[in-house]
Amino acid sequence: MSPLLSLRNLALTRGRTPVLADISFDVRPGEFTALIGPSGAGKSSIFELLLGNLAPEAGQITLQGAPQDAAFAYMPQRDALMPWRRIIDNVGLGLEVQGMSRRAARAAVAPLFPRFGLEGFERHWPAQLSGGMRQRAALARTLVQDRPLLLLDEPFGALDALTRTGMQQWLEARLAETRTTALLITHDIREAICLADRIHVLSPRPAQILASFDVTLPRPRLGRPLPAEAHALEARITDVLAGIPG
């Protein structure tokens, strides 16, 4: 299958700091790719390049079938809900930005609330929701945009362990249902193993890909004990991150 997205030999310097040395990978349609790397390695900068907020010094980004500015639905590290907008208007924000009226955006997103565990909270303000609910609202806002590729930058990093597991399980089910193509930045090796089809491990800055792994474990992976292969993969990724040769 030809890739939906190709990154080829991307290099980037921010200020005087070389951030990306040489990043190349492909994302196939329907595939869930995870990027793992040390803090400050340049993972979010890869998203900035994809979103067109930064231009690479070298290399190319190729997208099949969608112009770059309409290709990505992006969820930043913090849920970034607007405190002055009701939940329903936060979830519909992406549609409003795309030119839909507020009324039409509300009508489009209202039926989704039960699926996102937010039924009855449509007219609440973000401050009235728990952290997990806010993350689900932010994910709903990202997913309803119906873009070809979902960019998730540590979407669950700020959540407590129990809420995070619930959210991961929920995201796995949603993505299996929609076959959305997704790119996830995470520090959590287990999260990458549970969610991704393919994992790229980045070096410290300036980032390059140290190793890539296909994850072929059966799904659903969450909500049951992980098989021995998952633990072996976790150990290999830990070694790569620690600089231990494979």
Ligand SMILES: Nc1ncnc2c1ncn2[C@@H]1O[C@H](COP(=O)(O)OP(=O)(O)OP(=O)(O)O)[C@@H](O)[C@H]1O
């Ligand atoms: N706005 C900025 N201006 C200049 N340099 C920046 C800026 N943001 C990040 N950098 C530089 O780029 C490097 C990579 O940052 P980036 O946010 O891409 O890393 P990251 O891997 O996503 O980090 P983390 O995992 O901690 O979120 C940083 O170490 C910093 O030196």
